[in-house]
Amino acid sequence: MKNFPLHKVVRLIEPGPVVMVSTLYHGRANLMTMGFHMMMQHDPPLIGAIVGPWDYSYDALHTTGECVIAIPGVDLIDKVVDIGNCSGNEVDKFAHFAFTRRKAKQVAPPLVDECLANIECRVADTQLVGQYDFFILEAVQAWINPERKEQRIFHHKGDGTFSVAGRTLNRQDRMIRWKQFQD
Amino acid sequence: MKNFPLHKVVRLIEPGPVVMVSTLYHGRANLMTMGFHMMMQHDPPLIGAIVGPWDYSYDALHTTGECVIAIPGVDLIDKVVDIGNCSGNEVDKFAHFAFTRRKAKQVAPPLVDECLANIECRVADTQLVGQYDFFILEAVQAWINPERKEQRIFHHKGDGTFSVAGRTLNRQDRMIRWKQFQD
Numbered sequence: 001m002k003n004f005p006l007h008k009v010v011r012l013i014e015p016g017p018v019v020m021v022s023t024l025y026h027g028r029a030n031l032m033t034m035g036f037h038m039m040m041q042h043d044p045p046l047i048g049a050i051v052g053p054w055d056y057s058y059d060a061l062h063t064t065g066e067c068v069i070a071i072p073g074v075d076l077i078d079k080v081v082d083i084g085n086c087s088g089n090e091v092d093k094f095a096h097f098a099f100t101r102r103k104a105k106q107v108a109p110p111l112v113d114e115c116l117a118n119i120e121c122r123v124a125d126t127q128l129v130g131q132y133d134f135f136i137l138e139a140v141q142a143w144i145n146p147e148r149k150e151q152r153i154f155h156h157k158g159d160g161t162f163s164v165a166g167r168t169l170n171r172q173d174r175m176i177r178w179k180q181f182q183d
Numbered sequence: 184m185k186n187f188p189l190h191k192v193v194r195l196i197e198p199g200p201v202v203m204v205s206t207l208y209h210g211r212a213n214l215m216t217m218g219f220h221m222m223m224q225h226d227p228p229l230i231g232a233i234v235g236p237w238d239y240s241y242d243a244l245h246t247t248g249e250c251v252i253a254i255p256g257v258d259l260i261d262k263v264v265d266i267g268n269c270s271g272n273e274v275d276k277f278a279h280f281a282f283t284r285r286k287a288k289q290v291a292p293p294l295v296d297e298c299l300a301n302i303e304c305r306v307a308d309t310q311l312v313g314q315y316d317f318f319i320l321e322a323v324q325a326w327i328n329p330e331r332k333e334q335r336i337f338h339h340k341g342d343g344t345f346s347v348a349g350r351t352l353n354r355q356d357r358m359i360r361w362k363q364f365q366d
Contacts, residue, residue, distance in 0.1 A: 011341035014218050016199015035197055038221035039341075040233055040315055048231055048317070050223055074352075081357045128311065132223055132319070134231070155338070157351065158194035158222075160358040160365050166349025168340065169257075174264045175343035182343050 001102070001143040004117065009045040009139045010181070012071055012117050013037065017153035018080060018162065021051065022068040024109040025060035029101060031070075031093040031112070032057040033084030035156040042181070045139040046124060052133035056088035061135065065123040068104055069137075070112035073150040074164050081162075106140045116151060117144045184285070184326040187300065192228040192322045193364070195254055195300050196220065200336035201263060201345065204234065205251040207292040208243035212284060214276040214295070215240040216267030218339040220252075225364070228322040229307060235316035239271035244318065248306040251287055252320075253295035256333040257347050264345075289323045299334060300327045 004012075021032045036050035047069065051058050061067050072080050079097045086093075094101055094110075101110035104120045111118040125136035152165045172182050187195075204215045219233035230252065234241050244250050255263050262280045269276075277284055277293075284293035287303045294301040308319035335348045355365050 008341070014199075014341040015338040015346060016197075036222050038231060038233075039219050040317060046315070048221060050221075077352060077354065078357065081354045085358060085360045132229070134223060136315070152349075154352070155198040155348070158191070158197040158364065160353070160355035160361065162352045162354060163198060164349040164352065165338070166335075166347040169260060169337070169345045169347065170343070171260065171264045171345060172343035174261065175268060177268045178343065181341065 001111070001118065001145050004142040004144045006045055006139055006142060007043040009119055009142050010039050010042050012119060012142070013039045013047055015153060015165065016155050017071050018156050020070045020072060020080060020083060020112060020115070021057055021061070022070055022109045022112060023057045023060035023064065023066070025064060029094055029110050030057055030060060030088035031083050031099065032088070033080050040136065047121065047137045047139060049135050049137055050133050051135055061123065062126070062129065064108065066107040066109055067121050067137065068107065068109045068111055069119040069121055070115040071117040071153060073116050073148060074152045074154045075150040076114065077154055077162060104141070111143065115145065116148060116153065117142065184294070184301065184328050187325040187327045189228055189322055189325060190226040192302055192325050193222050193225050195302060195325065196222045196230055198336060198348065199338050200254050201339050203253045203255060203263060203266060203295060203298070204240055204244070205253055205292045205295060206240045206243035206247065206249070208247060212277050212293050213240055213243060213271035214266050214282065215271070216263050223319065230304065230320045230322060232318050232320055233316050234318055244306065245309070245312065247291065249290040249292055250304050250320065251290065251292045251294055252302040252304055253298040254300040254336060256299050256331065257335045257337045258333040259297065260337055260345060287324065294326060298328065299331060299336065300325065
């Protein structure tokens, strides 16, 4: 995997991909699937995410304050959906779904080697966790896998169907107010 | 436009489309383009959104507590990009970009008749506005335009390029934990 500049993490998150969240708690790594998240700030990159007590990862994230956001390619869709439909309380997800852990640089939870990108995060703000299960995460290191063949992300349509990223349209010439984000 | 059930607003927002925000302030309607937003809760539907003081719509949203989130089809991409690259301080965007206002039911700002969907919203929480420009909006009425020919949304890739929603993959049979969201 290749280091990816932090001020460009927006390019991984803003399109709205289905992601996985990797945590490590009491020496045990776990994965969950997440669809409710957003970019909040470019630099330092802040990511908002809903992780609730119904998620086995909630205690891990809340207690350790660390996670990795892993962005899967569409070739992994069945595994990613299944990971969102079982609990880390019952299943060792890395083992069962045959994902490869890779050591992160800044945080304890592992990267997911098979993914398009991995973003190492620390919890930056928990003000709205009690009321909305809303965590604000700061990205502290990011990695991409540019040699990976399948580079398309996928989006949850909220009802168990998913749309695959289609054609890219370039409108950089019209983005006159936001040129600094195109480098 | 056709009424759309509030508990299904997730299907409009979770895929991560580029949206427009319609506001009304001192009798003047305005539009902005927005890419930093997320679904926070299904029912009642809560939507998190970054609108900052650099946006002319910020004062309108903060003061009136109301907006409409309008979701454009990809056929409108050039207008939507241009709306994000000029200011309501200088341009009457509804007039200049030839969008048709349509009266909303629960809020004062107008719907955008040409869009795929419109979500009438009230500001529900401003706790993080001071620190992060983060508004929590509650959807109070939603509309879709099912007769519209182009139904594809588009996503900002964070650098002035956009991806068009591609093929839909159905994984409802694997979503055993979340069956209630498929009706």
